[in-house]
Amino acid sequence: MALPSKDMQAAIAATRFGLGARPGEIEAARGDPRGWLKAQITPDGADQPKTDFQNGAQRLAEYRHQQDTLRAARQSGDQEALKAAQRERRQDVNQDFLARAQLGASTDASFRERWALFWANHFTVSATKQITASVAGPFEQEAIRPHAFGRFEDMLVASSSHPAMLTYLDQSQSVGPESRQAARAQQRGRRQGLNENLAREILELHTVGVNGGYSQADVTEFARAMTGWTVARNAEESADGAFVFRAAAHEPGDRTIMGRQYGQDGAGQARAIMADLATRPATARHCARKIATYFVADTPPPALVQRLEKAWLTSGGQLDVVARALIEAPEAWEPAPAKFKTPYEFLISTWRAVGTQPQALNQLGPTLNGLGQPAFRPPSPEGWPDETSAWAAPDALIKRMAFAQGFAQRVGDRVDPNAIAAGALGARLSNPVAKAVARAESRPEALAVLLMSSEFQRR
């Protein structure tokens, strides 16, 4: 398979592998497009958005404190206190999201950023659940970004033990039915027991996949192994809001999952299971397919999936090795774009095209809501869909047009649309689009035409 011209490769590197080209970026990648991408693979992982540092544990502790305040406020009918607490939480979430969008719009390593976004979506937590809302940002910063080019196993353990995931998928409340804690609860006339939500989603979504060969019994066994993985509470532990393994809640005994036996004690039991899951062939296949779908095509070339799978298996799930295999794969450089940008990618790439970044959440939040991809709120643990059919609905195109019109009205008078078209798409700019931009009635109209063009909507 012959690679396309250097010009086309440079355009593909910035638009398909990255988040859309900033002015001058395609030019910078032109000398060595593959090298330009590989240089973005760094052992420290992905960049961190610039937010006031407050870690997930602190945020969660604060959320709980707020809930207590709210309960008191509700009883005393103090509407102002109620509103203030809710406002504060919303602000945290908004700032996290804006900081991430600003990083996406301004980074000169946008492949690294998209790679991190892929894994954040793979290990979805969603602000649709109140308690998870304020830790969705810290989750990405603590569990995903540091491990973006490290071992998958580490990312799996980090995500499964993060307060955001533990609360989102209810693991924090799960208690072994035969554990000491359950027995104590029963004496007090309360019932505590198993919740299999996280264990199921680790198998189905995060590792081996729905056809990965596990049964309902394996899900339940894994849920038993996971008991004790929870979030510390102020009353009993010093580290309120942080991960804690609570031995008293752990279901005693050995576990057998998918034919393998695990005799480890305590937290080590679930860790050992995760270590196995991380390097199983089914996990390699499941993740390879998802990566290829995310970067290359809704129905990815089988040869590409096989390359990624092989890189995963031979490296034991080293994500930097898998990323390099993606960049090396000739199938990823097919000139015809096969992917349709998600709403987030579309918005971020518009700011990148004009070389600026969003200044306030309301510049992108309402549009993302309207396009069905609200900030930090994927509808389910499966995360955002990635296929064209999910995002190219008639209504979505009309809403993209409304955004493009508004965006172009705001910035269009100050820019040169022809230069932006060339800078954003490089060799991928077609004649009809270049002409339509050049012939537009006004600068804002020209910019809106570019943003809505088929080439700009696709990667």
Next chain:
Amino acid sequence: MTDHHHTHGFSRRQALFGALGLGASVTFMGRAAHAQTGGKKLIVLVCRGGLDGLSFTPPVGDPDYAALRGAIAYAPEQALKLDGTFGLHPALVRTHALAQKGHLRIAPAIATPDRARSHFEAQDVLETGAVTRYGANSGWLNRTLQSLSPDRKVEALSVGAVAPLILRGQVQAASWSPGRNADATARLPTILQDLYKNDPLLGPAFARGLQTEAMAQIAMTGLSAPAQPMDGMAKPNAVAQQAAQRQGMAAAEKLGVTVANFMTQAGGPQIVAISLDGFDTHAGQVGQLQSRLSYMDALIGGLTSGLGPAWNDTVIVAATEFGRTARVNGTGGTDHGTASSALVLGGGLKKGGIIGDWPTLQQTALFENRDTTPTLDMRGLFKGVLRDHLGVEQRALETTVFPDSASARPVTGIV
């Protein structure tokens, strides 16, 4: 008042069309679709996340119900009574008012052929109408459109920014959600139509979006009309404890009225799919369902009041990908299960009891000693409604709409 609004809306639409360069020849304006199908309408509510049937239509009269459900059981007097065994969830006040008029039937132990207890696999199976995940790449509502005879131009609409699988496929369906409107006076739509003319995806989708946007002008205008009297139904205030919930319910009611306004326009959609999410209740189930089902109830209320006389020709089916465990779990919720409950609503339903058999909740009757056992294949319910309500031919049902569904015989006697 209504006439005024329609006149206003129509002129807005004409203005928009003029601006878009579409002219009056746009297909749906001239269609007599309404007459050709006798105005029959179908709305499918896809409840995502695995709605717990035992909370949706609690079998409070089943002798094993209270013990299995423990803290999340509804007392017989809490449930809104349907018959000696079943009630409706307490939040479903307006739905219950419809039931009292004979406009509701329930299928309390229904499931798709899928048994994996995975949301995504089960949702795929529910929406494609296939037996397994990836068994089809189009939705059964889309294939219904294909199988209606060519002289019956039926329009379909999905509500929400993301097109649901159930309406994806060969026939381009419309989609719409509330939100900012495009600037209709700009030249941009015309330029884009030209740029997209050779794009098999964006071209048709964009044209479709412009048509629907024009329709939305009328539907939204209908919104500003004074609120419809609630037709003697109980007001939903009793279940709206919090301002947020009230707001959500008001929005849901509005959405229902707007969608109904779409459907009652000449050439408007006769088939509509609406997704409702948030039914994955692993913990704290009672509170979560109170809020989500209040929203659903307000939506159904808005749809029925907005449809007005057309309600007599409308069927709403509410279905979910699977039910949940019969026993309450350790965290005040339920985990992924098998059979759940589906609702069929309509102004012209036939009288009758529950759809399908009730397997009971005796321990020996539970599926894998865990879930409600299915007694009815979801596809049989869909096939019955499509055949008896929309007049889809049996042959098309068996070959195009639900291939490999011979074992799921159409349920008769609903419409």
